[in-house]
Every structure is written in C-alpha cells, then in structure tokens.
Amino acid sequence: MAPAPRKGNNKLVAFTLLGVIGGMLGLSFAAVPLYRIFCQITGYGGTPRIDAGASPGVVDRTITIRFNADVHSGMPWKFAPAQKQVTLRLGEEAVAFYTARNPTDRPIIGVSTYNVTPDKAGRYFHKTACFCFDEQTLTPGQEMSFPLSFWVDPAILNDPDTRNLRTITLSYTFFRSLDDASMANAGPHVGRKQATP
Numbered sequence: 001m002a003p004a005p006r007k008g009n010n011k012l013v014a015f016t017l018l019g020v021i022g023g024m025l026g027l028s029f030a031a032v033p034l035y036r037i038f039c040q041i042t043g044y045g046g047t048p049r050i051d052a053g054a055s056p057g058v059v060d061r062t063i064t065i066r067f068n069a070d071v072h073s074g075m076p077w078k079f080a081p082a083q084k085q086v087t088l089r090l091g092e093e094a095v096a097f098y099t100a101r102n103p104t105d106r107p108i109i110g111v112s113t114y115n116v117t118p119d120k121a122g123r124y125f126h127k128t129a130c131f132c133f134d135e136q137t138l139t140p141g142q143e144m145s146f147p148l149s150f151w152v153d154p155a156i157l158n159d160p161d162t163r164n165l166r167t168i169t170l171s172y173t174f175f176r177s178l179d180d181a182s183m184a185n186a187g188p189h190v191g192r193k194q195a196t197p
C-alpha cells in the first residue's frame with residue numbers, strides 16, 4: 001500500500017500550477033503588444049514603421065503613394081481618402097488626409113487600423129503622425145478630417161526586392177472597436193501613434 005501524499009507537497013504542486021497558469025495568462029496578454037512592437041520595428045507583414053525620426057535625406061527618385069479607405073461591416077461611417085494618390089521623392093515628408101462622416105443619429109466611436117502593400121515595402125514606409133489605433137468619436141452627422149504624415153526611406157533602393165517599386169498603397173480600415181479589428185484579423189497591421197518630441 002502506497003503512503004498517503006503529504007499536505008505540504010499538495011500545496012507546493014498547487015502553487016506551482018497556479019504560477020504556471022498565471023505566467024501563461026500574462027504572456028498571452030503581452031503577446032499582441034509585443035508582436036505589434038516587433039512588426040513596427042522590423043516592418044514585418046507590411047506594417048509601416050511609426051516613429052518621430054526625421055528622414056535621412058531626400059533623393060531624386062519619386063514614388064507614388066495610393067490611398068485606400070474601408071469600413072468594417074459593423075461600422076456605419078462613410079470613410080474616404082481626401083486624395084487618391086500623391087507622388088513624392090524618397091526621403092521627402094508628405095501630409096495626406098482621410099475624411100470620415102457619421103451619417104447616423106447617434107454618436108459612434110471608431111478605431112482605425114492600417115497596412116501597406118506590397119508587404120515588402122512596409123519596412124521602408126515611415127509614418128511620423130497618424131490617427132491609427134486611437135478611438136475617434138463622431139457625433140450625429142459630424143464629418144472630420146484625419147491627417148497623417150509619412151516618408152519613404154531611400155534605403156528602399158538598396159533592397160533587391162523593393163528597388164523597382166514605383167507604387168505603394170496605404171490602406172486604413174475603421175472598426176467599431178479593437179475587438180472587431182482583432183476578429184477581422186487586422187493582426188500585425190495595427191499600430192499606435194507615438195508622441196512626437
């Protein structure tokens with residue numbers, strides 16, 4: 001007959017299991033923000049870099065940035081870019097605008113996500129200010145313009161996968177909430193605006 005387990009051993013096992021479960025839960029909450037930071041630093045998955053840094057300099061080669069706007073199926077806003085495209089020199093900072101209107105009779109909160117295509121251009125596309133990932137509230141019938149500033153790193157010319165790119169598309173999608181964005185697999189394309197110094 002086997003000896004009965006000691007109470008001290010049971011408590012140790014229980015505390016160890018609780019610690020492991022707590023650690024796993026904590027890591028699951030940290031995974032998404034850490035992945036976003038990784039994507040913003042590396043440009044992985046078409047995620048534009050978001051920084052307050054200045055361009056390393058302007059070179060005499062142009063690239064066209066096209067703008068796209070979408071709304072998730074649960075979002076009643078009307079949302080569109082104020083311009084279809086802009087052509088700028090590599091390293092040159094530009095400003096563009098998107099416009100959103102709430103056609104309903106009640107206030108609506110929205111959160112936008114973004115991405116760049118082709119994905120391989122994400123690491124060279126730098127946004128220095130944007131409206132992404134912050135809650136925006138529009139009152140009934142209100143229309144609002146959202147600015148963003150950006151530049152394309154001249155280092156794009158040194159990469160054999162991107163040196164022949166002539167066009168990059170920047171897409172924004174508005175959702176009712178971050179949960180909707182997560183359920184729509186916005187994934188690594190979401191990012192938070194960082195304060196400029």
